[in-house]
Amino acid sequence: MKKVTDIKKLKLISKEIRRDIIKMLTEAKSGHPAGALGMADVFTALYFNVMNHNPKKPWWPERDRFILSNGHICPVWYATLANAGYFPKKELMTLRKINSRLQGHPHIHSAPGIENTSGPLGQGISVAVGMALAARLDNKKYNVFCGISDAELQEGQTWEALMFAGNPSFKEEHTLDNLIVVLDRNFIQISGSTEIVMPLEPLKKKLEAFKWRVLEINGHNMHQVVSILDKSTRPEKCSCEECKTCKTCAEDHLIRKPTMIICNTIPGAGVSFMEGKPEWHGKPPSPKEAKKALKELK
Amino acid sequence: MNESTREGFGRALVKLGKNKEVLALSADLSESTKLSNFIKKFPKQYIEMGVAEQNMAGVSAGLALCGKIPFISSYAVFSPGRNWEQIRVSVCYSKANVKIAGCHAGLLTGPDGATHQALEDIAITRCLPNMTVIVPADSIEAEKATIAAASIKGPVYLRFGREKVPVITTKRSLFKVGKAEVLKEGKDVCVIACGVMVYEALIAAKELEKQGISVMVINNHTIKPFDEKTIISAAKKCKAIVTAEEHQITGGLGSAVAEVLSKSQPTPMKFVGVKDTFGESGNPEELMRKYECDSKSIIKAVKEVLRKK
Numbered sequence: 001m002k003k004v005t006d007i008k009k010l011k012l013i014s015k016e017i018r019r020d021i022i023k024m025l026t027e028a029k030s031g032h033p034a035g036a037l038g039m040a041d042v043f044t045a046l047y048f049n050v051m052n053h054n055p056k057k058p059w060w061p062e063r064d065r066f067i068l069s070n071g072h073i074c075p076v077w078y079a080t081l082a083n084a085g086y087f088p089k090k091e092l093m094t095l096r097k098i099n100s101r102l103q104g105h106p107h108i109h110s111a112p113g114i115e116n117t118s119g120p121l122g123q124g125i126s127v128a129v130g131m132a133l134a135a136r137l138d139n140k141k142y143n144v145f146c147g148i149s150d151a152e153l154q155e156g157q158t159w160e161a162l163m164f165a166g167n168p169s170f171k172e173e174h175t176l177d178n179l180i181v182v183l184d185r186n187f188i189q190i191s192g193s194t195e196i197v198m199p200l201e202p203l204k205k206k207l208e209a210f211k212w213r214v215l216e217i218n219g220h221n222m223h224q225v226v227s228i229l230d231k232s233t234r235p236e237k238c239s240c241e242e243c244k245t246c247k248t249c250a251e252d253h254l255i256r257k258p259t260m261i262i263c264n265t266i267p268g269a270g271v272s273f274m275e276g277k278p279e280w281h282g283k284p285p286s287p288k289e290a291k292k293a294l295k296e297l298k
Numbered sequence: 299m300n301e302s303t304r305e306g307f308g309r310a311l312v313k314l315g316k317n318k319e320v321l322a323l324s325a326d327l328s329e330s331t332k333l334s335n336f337i338k339k340f341p342k343q344y345i346e347m348g349v350a351e352q353n354m355a356g357v358s359a360g361l362a363l364c365g366k367i368p369f370i371s372s373y374a375v376f377s378p379g380r381n382w383e384q385i386r387v388s389v390c391y392s393k394a395n396v397k398i399a400g401c402h403a404g405l406l407t408g409p410d411g412a413t414h415q416a417l418e419d420i421a422i423t424r425c426l427p428n429m430t431v432i433v434p435a436d437s438i439e440a441e442k443a444t445i446a447a448a449s450i451k452g453p454v455y456l457r458f459g460r461e462k463v464p465v466i467t468t469k470r471s472l473f474k475v476g477k478a479e480v481l482k483e484g485k486d487v488c489v490i491a492c493g494v495m496v497y498e499a500l501i502a503a504k505e506l507e508k509q510g511i512s513v514m515v516i517n518n519h520t521i522k523p524f525d526e527k528t529i530i531s532a533a534k535k536c537k538a539i540v541t542a543e544e545h546q547i548t549g550g551l552g553s554a555v556a557e558v559l560s561k562s563q564p565t566p567m568k569f570v571g572v573k574d575t576f577g578e579s580g581n582p583e584e585l586m587r588k589y590e591c592d593s594k595s596i597i598k599a600v601k602e603v604l605r606k607k
């Protein structure tokens with residue numbers, strides 16, 4: 001798919017995706033707006049600028065993969081895929097309805113572009129690790145991107161996956177630097193603020209201790225999102241004097257690690273009455289509220 | 299000859315390893331799940347997952363979705379026990395081609411005790427859609443089942459044990475996934491067994507023959523997909539059924555038989571297995587006796603069911 005490089009254009013696309021999210025959730029009468037709206041900019045950047053993929057050949061073997069681990073924000077995934085041309089936009093109105101290809105939580109292969117099943121938190125990241133590992137075993141060049149949420153890190157399985165990926169037991173040539181995870185750091189979960197319910201900080205330090213490269217961005221600054229996502233697909237140069245004795249880099253002076261991008265986002269971004277409020281985690285807007293939201297998203 | 303079913307699993311993997319898409323993963327239990335020879339011969343196809351069964355299941359799903367054929371191994375209490383939800387969602391609901399080897403299943407795990415003796419694993423796997431469940435009777439069958447699993451399109455659960463058990467089949471014995479085998483013909487009662495209880499059923503049958511009771515013995519290795527035809531036909535002929543498994547009497551082979559017969563061929567039944575209790579430490583023979591999972595218990599059950607005929 002041809003990459004969109006114009007930041008203004010990407011912002012327009014993310015706005016359209018936000019409008020689609022509101023429309024589909026209102027029609028479905030259930031679903032999760034907060035996280036979906038919050039990650040619209042990151043998803044836009046991924047599918048319209050960063051990832052190597054082809055909507056006309058959704059299962060093209062050399063494609064970059066995107067795995068959604070926090071599956072409940074699937075409205076943003078579905079809306080992004082539709083806007084990118086994976087399936088018709090009108091299908092978005094079938095979200096959560098019986099016989100729909102757009103299930104309430106993603107079901108792998110149900111529609112073009114749905115790369116994994118998720119819903120139970122913590123599972124997708126392990127699947128993403130497995131896919132990244134398969135690429136290394138087969139000497140393939142594709143990248144695996146994975147979306148997770150901050151509260152999702154309360155599930156122990158995520159740390160099993162992080163521990164394994166940062167510290168693989170197999171050969172060095174299987175280092176998972178082809179794995180890039182985007183973490184939706186919106187500081188909310190069902191029961192309230194993450195830092196009151198089950199504090200995650202110091203998050204960056206924890207992730208670095210698990211041997212990941214950690215980058216941090218404002219998830220709504222499209223320029224930053226694009227440039228950091230792009231950077232994440234390349235290993236960093238080590239500043240050592242001698243690679244042979246350096247414990248960080250490989251002989252080619254490059255530090256190969258999986259990457260975690262902490263995306264600081266506002267849950268419900270773009271809709272003033274939703275922004276920052278945990279109660280919008282899993283509540284769809286009413287038709288009246290939707291009208292208000294769509295006005296703001298013009 | 300006596301050999302553990304896990305030996306058969308290990309041997310099969312070495313044969314399968316020639317296909318470089320076949321991978322083995324273990325949660326820090328490679329030696330006791332008999333992967334050592336595979337690791338020696340195909341080091342690039344083995345992945346150590348550490349003590350993390352949930353991640354192992356998820357990673358294996360990711361690998362399978364990219365064309366690999368991963369066999370994941372641990373003790374059955376941990377896999378499919380601990381990682382059941384991952385197997386449900388990332389493997390079964392996603393139709394990922396993952397083969398789950400649940401080792402050290404059953405009471406015969408012995409001295410490690412109840413926490414390590416899986417008695418519910420057949421129940422929790424056969425209820426999952428898209429899952430094939432096989433309980434081999436001996437090491438030769440275990441080898442065949444493992445090889446067959448690699449060719450099945452989709453999730454497979456293979457149940458193996460720790461202890462050396464009698465080899466009752468041969469290389470030439472027929473083994474077909476989904477086909478229950480009549481090992482011995484009979485007409486008074488049919489004993490349907492799986493795993494090590496197949497041997498116990500044959501011993502019981504021999505003893506009962508001396509007492510004038512004609513016993514049919516069926517090796518029901520494939521719990522899912524279930525061979526309804528063979529079981530219904532046996533029930534029609536014998537009019538009395540005893541099931542036998544190294545597993546809780548609820549939810550496993552006995553229940554699978556009861557489900558089929560109660561709807562298609564209601565027949566008096568008796569269940570031999572662990573009676574809704576956990577196991578304990580002990581040596582295998584003592585445990586089988588105490589928890590009534592042996593040929594004596596089968597003989598007792600046969601006599602009881604005959605009274606109901």
